[in-house]
Amino acid sequence: MMPQRRYLELVPIILTSVLALSALYAHQPLLPALQLEFGVSREAAAALTTVTFIPLALAPLVYGYLLETVSPIRILKLAVPLLALSALLFAIATSYPQLLAIRLFQGVLIPALLTSLMTWLSARSSAEDLQRTMALYIAATIFGGFAGRAMSGLIANIFGWRFSFVVLALSLFIAFALLTRLRPASGTRFVRPHPQAMLEILRKPDFLPLYLGVFCLFLVFSAVMNFIPFRLTELNEKADSMRIGLMYSGYMMGIVTSLGAPWFIRHLGGEVRTIRTGMLVMGGILVTLATPYVGVLFAAMFLFCGVMFLVHTTASGLVNQMAGSQHRGLTNGLYVAFYYAGGSIGSFAPGIVYQQFGWNIFLLLLTLICLIGYGCGRQISLPATTASHPGDQ
Numbered sequence: 001m002m003p004q005r006r007y008l009e010l011v012p013i014i015l016t017s018v019l020a021l022s023a024l025y026a027h028q029p030l031l032p033a034l035q036l037e038f039g040v041s042r043e044a045a046a047a048l049t050t051v052t053f054i055p056l057a058l059a060p061l062v063y064g065y066l067l068e069t070v071s072p073i074r075i076l077k078l079a080v081p082l083l084a085l086s087a088l089l090f091a092i093a094t095s096y097p098q099l100l101a102i103r104l105f106q107g108v109l110i111p112a113l114l115t116s117l118m119t120w121l122s123a124r125s126s127a128e129d130l131q132r133t134m135a136l137y138i139a140a141t142i143f144g145g146f147a148g149r150a151m152s153g154l155i156a157n158i159f160g161w162r163f164s165f166v167v168l169a170l171s172l173f174i175a176f177a178l179l180t181r182l183r184p185a186s187g188t189r190f191v192r193p194h195p196q197a198m199l200e201i202l203r204k205p206d207f208l209p210l211y212l213g214v215f216c217l218f219l220v221f222s223a224v225m226n227f228i229p230f231r232l233t234e235l236n237e238k239a240d241s242m243r244i245g246l247m248y249s250g251y252m253m254g255i256v257t258s259l260g261a262p263w264f265i266r267h268l269g270g271e272v273r274t275i276r277t278g279m280l281v282m283g284g285i286l287v288t289l290a291t292p293y294v295g296v297l298f299a300a301m302f303l304f305c306g307v308m309f310l311v312h313t314t315a316s317g318l319v320n321q322m323a324g325s326q327h328r329g330l331t332n333g334l335y336v337a338f339y340y341a342g343g344s345i346g347s348f349a350p351g352i353v354y355q356q357f358g359w360n361i362f363l364l365l366l367t368l369i370c371l372i373g374y375g376c377g378r379q380i381s382l383p384a385t386t387a388s389h390p391g392d393q
Contacts, residue, residue, distance in 0.1 A: 008122075010136070012178035013117060016080060017140035019172050020113040022148030023083055023106060024052065026168055027090075029153035029245035030161045031229050039094040042230055047349055048103050049226050054343030055107035057337055071184050072116035072123075079112040080179060084172035091165035095169035111336055114141075118332040122320045134317040138258040142309050146251030153245020197330055206322065211334060213275060214315050215342035216373030220282065220366045221308045222346035224289065227354055227362070228301075234359075235294055250301030254309030261313040271318040276377040278311035283370030286363050312339075322382075346351075 027034070027048050035045040083106060090102045121133050153163035202208050229244045237245075257264070261274075268274045285307065288300040316335060321333035354362040 001168065009182065012182060014136070014140045014176060015178060016076060016113060016175045017117050017137055018144035018147060019080075019142030020083070020110055020117070021141045022151070023087060023168060023172070024110055024148065025145050025225075026148040026152040026164060028225065029105070029149050029229060029248070030156055030164070031226075032244070033156065033161055034096075034099070038099070039117055040096055043348070043351055043355065044096070046348060047097060047227055049222070049347040050344055051100050052103045052107035052110070053222070053340050053347050055104065056111050056340035057344050059111040059337075062333075072120040073179070075112050076120075076179055077176070079109050079116070080172055080176040083109045083113070084169045084176065086276035087165045087169035087172060091162045091169070102133065109339070115333050115336050118316070118320075118336070122228075122332065132262065134320060135258050135261045135313050138261075138307050138309060138313040138316060139255045142251050142254040142258055146248050146254075149248040149251075150245045153242045157240060157242035198334065201323075201330060201334060203324075206380045206382055207319070207331075207334075208277075208313060209376045210322075211338040213279070213373045213376035213380075214312070214367050215334065215338045216311045216376065217279065217282075217308065217311055217315075217342065218339045219342035220286070220369050221304075222375075223350040223362075223366055224286075224304065224342040226347045227351055228297075230354075231297075231359055233293065235292060235297075237277070247298060247301060249298070250303075250305035253302040253306035256308040256383055257306040258313040261310055261317070265314060270382075271314050272377065272380050272382055274314045274378070275311050275318075276374055278307050278314070279370050279374040279377055282307045282311070283367045283374070286367045290360050290363055290386055318382075341381055 011240065031042075031045045031048065034040075035042060035050070085108065086102055086106050091098050093102060117137065118134075121137050125135075148168070151167070152161070155164040155167060202211075225248070228247060232244055232247060265271055265274050268277055273388045282304065285300060289297060289304070291297055291300070319331060319335050350362055350365055353365050
């Protein structure tokens, strides 16, 4: 168990995790409203997600190298206030190109936060606590993804969409104030990695299949999350920002499965089997999203989010255990990079299929990608129980 002081240290870290994901996704339930206000197409509106995910897929590699030599807390103290400022700029933007530019800037900042947070948590956790700590981190990011969408939709429905980002900015400034109380861990040693370190990680057994599986996982999830607002407006013309925001309530199931990941891992026979099973189940759930009934769609989203975040929690804990104490910054940077590379593609490419062939073919494509992700899991040769710990209760 972690001492009381460690729990107090986690408060600003967890709050920052929640707000980082809130900033990433707060715009999604507002896409139909932004489409109307700025007079752009559905695909152009969806680009507000894509333009953020593109640097999210690249910047973590840079930050991974940086975190081998610089404390994560120092990076957080710079990135958080800049993210708060960007939220304020989004709130006062007067043109769609301005919104795109701000989202691109946020796409550079958010991976600094995510990679630093993962690295700090893994460095501050013992081997016995690592899976539990990463589960707590993933739960915080899940809540942030839900809160960002639900609260922005609710606030926008009452006060207008711009006020949603003012509230987000104020919250980020509060997180920054709390982070200033944290200091880099004493005695931490940094070693500058050589340029081939990233390739060495990818050449190690099991790392690349795991990263590719995560790529497929978030491609599918991002596609559903980004285009379901438009599906709802097709099914129900009364679907406003608040109703769309509530559709993301399924995220709350993700908190349950992420915190319960050690239980699932133990009962499914290890991390690798949990990842494989999750990819198959996620593909099956996609079939139910073909329903024309909003109530069934709402319920299916709970299962969809729950399975996705179970796999994400398991994979993030496993990759840190595989890495051990070497190159944690790079290992987590690569994980975040592959994860959001899938998200950047998923946020727009399946939408082209949706536009040309409809929702059901869109879902069929995503189901096939789930099967590819399962195939990546089959290439992981670790023993089924390699990273399970007796203390993961």
